[in-house]
Amino acid sequence: MTIVTETMSLEAFFAYDDGTDTQYELENGELLTMPPESYLNQKIAIALLIYFTQIGIPSQCLLIKTEIVVAGTKPTVRVPDLLVLSEVGAQALEGATRSTITLEMPPPQLVVEVVSPGTESIKRDYRYKKSQYEARGIDEYWIVDPIKQQITILVRVEGLYESQVLTGEQMINSPFLQELQVEESLTTAQVLSGRI
Helix, strand or coil: CEECCCCCCHHHHHHCCCCCCCEEEEECCEEEEECCCCHHHHHHHHHHHHHHHHCCCCHHHEEECCEEEECCCCCEEECCCEEECCHHHHHHHCCCCCCEECCCCCCCCEEEEECCCCHHHHHHHHHHHHHHHHHHCCCEEEEEECCCCEEEEEEEECCEEEEEEECCCCECCCHHHHHCCCCCCCEHHHHHHCCC
16 A cells, blocks of 8 residues: 655655554555555565575574665665575674664665565566666575465576575575575475475
8 A cells, every 4th residue: 555645755664653563665656555564475584584595694683674765766775584684784783773774785685575476566576676676786585475375586697686486396406595505405385385
């Protein structure tokens, strides 16, 4: 749901408080109400968080529902389901009063979005966020889609994303996981079930 207002600045967005626990994103200066996550979407994000911890990613580098400012003609702030930061990125957040990754900070190493039902949500994850994360310099973007029963792995090559769509029992062989020299294989089905 879009709340119609004048173009909102980043400063106004960060100061905005309507007295509720509603979460918002800022898209091209417009405040967007984020619907509550489904149980499955939460289960998937938490399962990946636990998996990443088990394969040795430090807890300070793992964030759920953290704001990230992305470049655009108008102010835009996204709230991905899961972020993996580098050690330098985690240090940049130390002492911050708000869990927001600004344009001055290093980009996350990996962003994971779990697709929610609805045309607008699907379009946002597959189109808008893809181009915004690509421009932001995020090396990997995973679109976990329980609706289509697939995971799209987008990897930045020479500034642009190249994609691979995985289904069923296909292994997730992403450069991010390869760099960590993960010995345990992770399948698409495991992630989509939220049981890793």
